[in-house]
Amino acid sequence: MTWSDGFSLAFHGMISNKLRAVLTMLGVIIGVAAVIVLVAIGQGAASIVSSRIETLGTNVIFVSPAAGTPFPMSETGIIAHALPFSVQVVPEMNTGGKVSTLSTEGTAQIAGTTSSYLRLGGISVAAGHFITPQEVSSAQHVAVLGANQALNLFGGQNPVGSSIMIMGQQFQVIGALNAVGQGPGASQDNEIFIPITSAQPLFGTTQLSQMIVKTSSPSQANLAADYLTNLYTNELGSSSAVNVASEDQVLQTLQATRATFTNLLAGTAAIALVVGGIGIMNIMLVSVTERTREIGIRRALGATREDILLQFLLESMIMSLSGGLIGVVAGLGIMNLIPLILKTPAVFSPSALILAFVFSTAVGLIFGLYPAIKASGLDPIHALRYDG
Amino acid sequence: MIQITNVIKDYTLASQVYRVLNGITFTIPEGMLAAIVGPSGSGKTTLLNILGGLDSPTAGEYLLNGRDVSHFDPDEWAHERNHTIGFVFQSFQLIPSLSARDNVALPLVYRGVPARIRRIQADEGLERVGLGHRKHHRPAQLSGGQQQRVAIARALVGDPPVLLADEPTGNLDHATGLEILEILRQLSEQGKTVVIVTHSAEVAQVCRQVIEVQDGHIVTNTLEMEQKV
Numbered sequence A: 001m002t003w004s005d006g007f008s009l010a011f012h013g014m015i016s017n018k019l020r021a022v023l024t025m026l027g028v029i030i031g032v033a034a035v036i037v038l039v040a041i042g043q044g045a046a047s048i049v050s051s052r053i054e055t056l057g058t059n060v061i062f063v064s065p066a067a068g069t070p071f072p073m074s075e076t077g078i079i080a081h082a083l084p085f086s087v088q089v090v091p092e093m094n095t096g097g098k099v100s101t102l103s104t105e106g107t108a109q110i111a112g113t114t115s116s117y118l119r120l121g122g123i124s125v126a127a128g129h130f131i132t133p134q135e136v137s138s139a140q141h142v143a144v145l146g147a148n149q150a151l152n153l154f155g156g157q158n159p160v161g162s163s164i165m166i167m168g169q170q171f172q173v174i175g176a177l178n179a180v181g182q183g184p185g186a187s188q189d190n191e192i193f194i195p196i197t198s199a200q201p202l203f204g205t206t207q208l209s210q211m212i213v214k215t216s217s218p219s220q221a222n223l224a225a226d227y228l229t230n231l232y233t234n235e236l237g238s239s240s241a242v243n244v245a246s247e248d249q250v251l252q253t254l255q256a257t258r259a260t261f262t263n264l265l266a267g268t269a270a271i272a273l274v275v276g277g278i279g280i281m282n283i284m285l286v287s288v289t290e291r292t293r294e295i296g297i298r299r300a301l302g303a304t305r306e307d308i309l310l311q312f313l314l315e316s317m318i319m320s321l322s323g324g325l326i327g328v329v330a331g332l333g334i335m336n337l338i339p340l341i342l343k344t345p346a347v348f349s350p351s352a353l354i355l356a357f358v359f360s361t362a363v364g365l366i367f368g369l370y371p372a373i374k375a376s377g378l379d380p381i382h383a384l385r386y387d388g
Numbered sequence B: 001m002i003q004i005t006n007v008i009k010d011y012t013l014a015s016q017v018y019r020v021l022n023g024i025t026f027t028i029p030e031g032m033l034a035a036i037v038g039p040s041g042s043g044k045t046t047l048l049n050i051l052g053g054l055d056s057p058t059a060g061e062y063l064l065n066g067r068d069v070s071h072f073d074p075d076e077w078a079h080e081r082n083h084t085i086g087f088v089f090q091s092f093q094l095i096p097s098l099s100a101r102d103n104v105a106l107p108l109v110y111r112g113v114p115a116r117i118r119r120i121q122a123d124e125g126l127e128r129v130g131l132g133h134r135k136h137h138r139p140a141q142l143s144g145g146q147q148q149r150v151a152i153a154r155a156l157v158g159d160p161p162v163l164l165a166d167e168p169t170g171n172l173d174h175a176t177g178l179e180i181l182e183i184l185r186q187l188s189e190q191g192k193t194v195v196i197v198t199h200s201a202e203v204a205q206v207c208r209q210v211i212e213v214q215d216g217h218i219v220t221n222t223l224e225m226e227q228k229v
Ligand SMILES: Nc1ncnc2c1ncn2[C@@H]1O[C@H](COP(=O)(O)OP(=O)(O)O)[C@@H](O)[C@H]1O
Pocket: B011, B012, B013, B020, B038, B039, B040, B041, B042, B043, B044, B045, B046, B047
């Protein structure tokens, strides 16, 4: 039997019962879609945090509220006054959202902040200017684009002076940033900065995402972290209501979180794909039984055991791979909805795509093997006598 | 030409050994129309399956067209059936999901013949058995006689020198059975070795060589009697 005959035979076997094939594929579809979506969310979350650490330098600490802890702009002054040395306190609020020009649209991490953000270092202006104190105090609808956003929305044209829509409202582009660089920490390239005073009505909250505190040395950063931890523990009676973290701590937490997330992801994907694989194996076993007589006939007419093995193995692989393909499409669809629904960015990862394909092929192969071996091992005489 | 010597076949059921064939020896020359007859359960189907390599004997020698095939493994037999043996069964054994044309073309699939050529040869085969107008019918849309013609076309499509038929008229009415028998007789006249398992005396009468099996032994072989005379 030629390969093309083998494929066409396996394909016809699958489409001869379409509903059953789709139901069988469901496990693989869900598994693959889950891998793509979870990886995208994980990458998106990791990219926000790690980029700050990698680009803002070693003198920085992050102060962020736990869910339920009020954290308005006034905290800026409280933090500055609580420390016995002078620091720079930069407030920030973040959300993921839709952005568009007349001709293109996409998603971005929107950061509401003040003019002092630029002085944290790590970013530099490529064109135009960064947000000014005047634009903050008068809540101007102005925006500064990270390098990727400028590229995605304006395709290399100078965006300064153009209008863009951010989460449904019109903003004037006043500046564009240089690329921070490659790697997982490059997410400022995917951000759009707007005055924090315009972000508040746009996001519908006055709650800050975090405060970035810049000190003059790493040791001062550790000291400031201790001070602020004490401050909030005394004030709020709980050490967990506000999270104070120096770069070291954030890095450690981040790595731990990433490891946990990766394990969780691997576990979820493995379970979904194993369940999918068992579904395929089950249906292939049914199919072998239903087609026992057909197998006997084919053997009587000259099919070798290998021909039969190949027929059933290809069928389960095509089924699994089709499931993987549908899962990829579904996963990409869901991924694009995530910034709208969960307000977190989702970053597409080609490696997840490759992983999904490799896994779904492997599932078809592994779980199809037993039914195929069973089919190829049938005694042709018994198979011809079988009436089912 | 089919030559078997001292073929024995045992079945083990519940650790009890049953000898179904007990030292069968015969020769069926090339181009012969031969019948294997005998009461039900006498081992005719078992014998035919051994001739086609679907079953393997417990002991004995088998020369097929001069080649020793006694120790062929299942895949060597698959190749052998694909090239030198056509099978016709009592219950037709067509694949229900395939059209008449695709059923007939099946042996060619396992020879690696390209689809276009398979189609041409299958259509020719269907024409030869008078079913040129039923190419696209499924087995369920054909009468028993038509299904058996499709099965014969399938057995012949690869032009094998040997045709093995297990009660090919058993599921057909008398007139249709005679038509099928006539097709098989003509094939033997064209030089094919045709072996028919039957318990119809009328079918056996048409055959020049009649081998009668009883309790695992051959009780008569008309060809040997001829040669002795
Ligand atoms: N797989 C098997 N296991 C045990 N006994 C079998 C098997 N196949 C056939 N037999 C026995 O062998 C004998 C001959 O069967 P068969 O060749 O089908 O006879 P016939 O075709 O002459 O009616 C019967 O008694 C049958 O029960």
